[in-house]
Amino acid sequence: MYFEIEKQAIDALNKALDQYDEDIDRNFRLEFPPDPKLGDLASTIAFALTKKLKTAPNLVAEDLVSKIEVPDIFEKVQNFGPYVNFFIDYSKFSKLLLEKVDDSYGKLDKVDEKIILEHTSANPNGPLHIGHVRNSIFGDSLARLLKLAGREVETQYYVNDMGRQIAIIVYGITEMGLKIEDQEGEKIDEKIGKLYFLANKEVDENEAANTKVSELIQKYEKGEDEELNKTFEHVVESCVSGIKDTLHRMNIHHDDFVWEGTFIRNGEVSDLVNYFEKEGFVSHEDVDYIDLKFYNIEKEFVLRRSNGTSLYSTRDLAYHRYKATLGDVVLDILGSDHKLSSKQMKVIFEEILKEKAPEVIFYEFITLPEGSMSTRKGKFVSVDDLVDEAILRATKEIKSRNPDLTDAEIAPMAEKIGIGAIRFFIAKLSPEKHLTFKWDEALSFERGCASIQYAHARACKLLNKSGKDISSLEIDENWVPNETEQDLVRLIAKFPQVVEDCANKKRVHNITQYCQDLAGSFNKFYKSEQVIGSDVEDTRLILVDKSKTTIKNALNILGVPAPEKM
Incomplete structure (x- = not known):
């Protein structure tokens, strides 16, 4: 409107x-x-x-x-x-607005633009940990936002199946006799992480093992040993399945998982290197590389190791050229430690290949306050651990507030509140800023995501209590909204504009502020205005229903569940 x-x-x-x-x-x-x-x-x-x-x-x-x-x-x-x-003039505007709010409210007109958005892309050598989760949450929320704003978006996870870390796991299986199923852990990715830890220790301490890992990389890249190929693929597929389970638990979904080995097998990496050779960009010493000093980048871009195998960076170039064929914009979500490699890629795309470089949004890292959470792993906090802890804390909070609820009633609420708390807290800060995850703030029922979810549940309870079919109600023609109602109408009306502004900036943190403002306005209305039994009951029930819909649609951008009971 x-x-x-x-x-x-x-x-x-x-x-x-x-x-x-x-x-x-x-x-x-x-x-x-x-x-x-x-x-x-x-x-x-x-x-x-x-x-x-x-x-x-x-x-x-x-x-x-x-x-x-x-x-x-x-x-x-x-x-x-x-x-x-x-x-x-709110006596005219409010009626027009409320008639337009439906389940698709906030969705903008289609834009002729397809975005290939890559996020998460963690190495499949163990479970996702807290260092990955900001990438995943921001990337998924941004994809949701851009889709609502009319863009076509395809999300991808780039699977590193050819990296040294995977070869170390394969070494543990083929040379040390380790078995994935024998390792500690509830999930397959956790078991693989344990196996990687044991094998990596052996490789660090044994030069012969280190050499063997390099040989495994060479053999897998050639692709001629079918049994070895199957072992690599089994490790990667198993770990990725565990990672997918964690992502789905967090309401995060990818449209495609693209294996980097694809670009070795189809010859695109070789084609790229041959092109650079032909155009005279390649220098030869211990390794083949492109000297980028002419472009004010001191670190050279290595194309191949001395043994002829490719590097992640070269395969990544081929992957990005592939992505460019799929859409109009290639967008990467990367940690700030990737700034140099992204700068190298930008120069190679624009100055050497004469092609459009990918857009990159960098994020700073996330940490937990010291001692805020124990982990049985000792080394890092996995995303599964983080979710378990959030649900446990949410369960305790719900029990303290609603002692009459059964465990069966609490469980689904706690999951929605716990996952919502993590996603909302991480999304609320611009990705360029360092973030410390604070449990008391994230799970606050007064200030955190739970307060917004509670506003939605309150609206649902009030509508159910009325016993009326809301879709059959009509707005009173003589209704003149008071100041509290005007504030709520004004915020509901802003939602499409907020979607457009945030999508244009490719940032989601202002969506979290909007959610808080809208929930705060609704709670003020809920406390100060009588709905059931008032002279304008039907009109106020419609206002409650449209508030509920807008809160739900705004939370959905952030991948946060909107519970009907709390």
Whole structure:
């Protein structure tokens, strides 16, 4: 709705601007004033006009307001200093808005753009740990946001099946006699992580074992030993299956899992290296590499080891060229420790291949406060451990608040609250900022995600209590929203605009702030206004229902469940 009334406001402004004999840029948008008392939409166009008229901005704004024909949907237009502010007539607007809110509310018109978004892509040598989870949560939430904003999005997980870590696991199986099923752990990825730890220790201490691992990499890259190929593939497939289980538990899904070995097998890595050779970019010493000093990058880009095997970086180039054939934008979510390799890739794509480089969003790492959580692994906190801990803490909190609930009733609530707490807390900070995960904040029923989920559950309870079929109700034509209702309507109306702004910036943290603002406004309405039994009961029930829908749709961007009971 804000898009529609913004257009009316801009049209009215343009008609007023036509009365000036000055040429100014008409490609402008309106803003939300910081205080509703200053109006609902504001324009800074007076600043552009004042440069032409050489008059004080506040006087230009005042004169501009006098020339505006106020559209019916607005109560008035007024200037506050240099700003031109539009005030919505909520007696008209509220009814129009609530009639438009449905299950798809917030979904924007289709954009002719396909994005290939890669995120997570952790090595399949053990379970996902807390170092990976920010990548996964941000990547999945961003994909949800972009889809809602009309983009076509395909999410990919790049599976490193040819790396040294996998070869070390295979060494443990083929040379040390270790078996995956004999290792400690409840899940297959955890067992593989244990096996990797044992084999890696042997390789670190034994030069002959180290040499053997290099031989295994060579053999697997050639692909001629079928039994060896099966062993590599079994390790990777098994670990990835465990990783998928963890991701699904977190409401995270990928459209495709692309193995890096594909680009060795289909010859695309060789084709790339041959191209670089042919064009004279390759230097030969102990290894084959591209010297990037001419592009102000000190570290060379290594293409092949001395034994002729390829590197992850070369295979990654081939993978990114493949992704570019699938869509219009290639977008990577990477840790800040990948900045150098991304800079190298950008230069190679743009300066050598003369192709469009991938876009990259970097994130800083996430840590737990010292002593905030024990782990039986000792080395790191797995995502499964993190989820288990969140659910355990949520269970204790629910029991303390609702001692009459049974364990069977608490379990599904605790899972939704625990997973929601992790996803919401991690999403709420811009990825460029370092994040320390704090349990008390994440699981707060007053300030955290649980408070937003509780607002949704409250709405569901109130609607159920009414006993009415909400879809059959109609808004009272004489309803004039009071200040509390106006605040709630105003926030519901902002949702599509928030979706568009966040999608354009490719960031999700402002969605979390919107969720908090909307839930806070609904809770204020819930506490201060009688719904059932009021003179405008049906209208307020509709407002409750539309609030519930908007909260759910906003939380869905973040992959956070919206429980009906809490």
